[in-house]
Amino acid sequence: MQKETTLLNVSSMITEELILINEKANTPKELFLNVAEILEKKNIVKSSFYKAILNRENRFPTGINTKPINVAIPHADPEHVNKAALVIVKTKNSIPFNQMDNKDSKVNVEIVFFLIIDKKEKQSKFLSKLITAIQNKDFLKFIKNNDNARKIRERAVKELS
């Protein structure tokens, strides 16, 4: 029963429309602007989201060295979110993010996972799964080598359920 609930939740959080392939942004700021616009149109986030996620990234960066394919996991406080979701972005060119535990050092990111979290308790299990997933080099390689949103979604749902 428990497992079914989790599965349902993850499946509804990840949609093909929120998998962005060969996104052209060159900086985190550009990327946040593009993603915030999409999420706002779909009413997934509030209008305060863009500023919130940008400010947070500036103060507490989320670039992670998961070499050879580095990732970032930007997120904002739940108050800016209407509905839980996961956005997966594969960048056209790598984007320099500041590193999570060292603001002064950059990491070139190729895959960005936006955690759109509405309630911290509800999402904690999902977060653990996501962290496990970004440690899985095969999963990151699959996203990097695949341009099919449906396939990436399928794999992500499987990986995160």
Added chain:
Amino acid sequence: MKKNILLVCGTGIATSTVVGEKIKEIAKENGFDVNINQVKVTEAKSHIKDNKVDLLIATTQLPFEVEVPYVKGLPFISGVGEEETIKKVIKILED
């Protein structure tokens, strides 16, 4: 004796929750009795002042000097250097 562990990240939500799950596992496997608190980095300093902290784990850069036993939590997120970090955590909790 119960050990007080303080987890610190930017929002006190995302990465500290993940690290919390891992610490619970480590504590269970090694028979440590732990009490885990999660705070935002902006609340960390006052929490340390007002509470006993036996181990601080932060996934974000701390804007102040840490005077309690401290381990960087990023390896729990990236997977890079995780084994060594687990060893450090165990050593501090054994003391």
